[in-house]
Amino acid sequence: MTGYRLRRLWLGWVSGAVILAAGCTANTPGTAIEASTSTSRPTVSGDPSTPQPDVIKACALLSGSDAQALGITDEGKATDTASRSSCLWRVEKPVIADSYSISVTFFKELAVGDLVTSQEKSPVRIGKHNGVKALGDSDSGCIVALEVTVSSRVDVRAIGGDSAGLCGVAMGAAERVEARLP
Structure with a gap:
C-alpha cells in the first residue's frame, strides 16, 4: 500500500474515532422518533417553522432494511449529548x-x-427537506445536511478515503434518513 493510501485510510479511521469520541453518553429529555419499517413519515408536519420534538434519536433514522441496502456491516454506535444525537x-x-x-x-x-x-x-432538496451537500475537509468524506427546523438539522456523512466518490453514498443514506424526518 502506498503512503498516500495509508494516509487516506488513517484519516478515515481518525475521522470515525473523532465522531465517536466527540461526546459522552447522557440521558436526554424529550421525545424520540422511533424508526419503522414503513415508508410513512411521522405525523409531525414537515414545515420547518413548526415546532418539532426535542430529540431525534439518530440510530432510529435508519431501519434494518436501510442498513442492509446501504451495505452496513455492524450495529449503529450511538453517542448522545444534550445538544445532539449521533x-x-x-x-x-x-x-x-x-x-x-x-x-x-x-x-x-x-x-x-x-x-x-x-x-x-451545493443546495439539495430531498423529499420535503432542503439542505446542502459538501465534501468534508481534509478529504474526509462527503456530508449532506438536511433542515429539520429553521434552527436544527440532521447531517448524513459518508466518511472514508474517496470524498467525491462517497457523495453518492451520503446522498443515498440521506434519502433513507429523510423518509423518517418530521
Missing part, C-alpha cells in the same frame, strides 16, 4: 481502503447554515 455505522469492503463509515447526527440547535466546511456547499 450514530455511526461501518461498511466493510473486501479491500480495506474501500471501506467507509456512515454517520447520522441530529443537531438540536444548529441550522443548515451553521455547517462549517472550507469546501463549496
Whole structure:
C-alpha cells in the first residue's frame, strides 16, 4: 500500500474515532422518533417553522432494511449529548481502503447554515427537506445536511478515503434518513 493510501485510510479511521469520541453518553429529555419499517413519515408536519420534538434519536433514522441496502456491516454506535444525537455505522469492503463509515447526527440547535466546511456547499432538496451537500475537509468524506427546523438539522456523512466518490453514498443514506424526518 502506498503512503498516500495509508494516509487516506488513517484519516478515515481518525475521522470515525473523532465522531465517536466527540461526546459522552447522557440521558436526554424529550421525545424520540422511533424508526419503522414503513415508508410513512411521522405525523409531525414537515414545515420547518413548526415546532418539532426535542430529540431525534439518530440510530432510529435508519431501519434494518436501510442498513442492509446501504451495505452496513455492524450495529449503529450511538453517542448522545444534550445538544445532539449521533450514530455511526461501518461498511466493510473486501479491500480495506474501500471501506467507509456512515454517520447520522441530529443537531438540536444548529441550522443548515451553521455547517462549517472550507469546501463549496451545493443546495439539495430531498423529499420535503432542503439542505446542502459538501465534501468534508481534509478529504474526509462527503456530508449532506438536511433542515429539520429553521434552527436544527440532521447531517448524513459518508466518511472514508474517496470524498467525491462517497457523495453518492451520503446522498443515498440521506434519502433513507429523510423518509423518517418530521
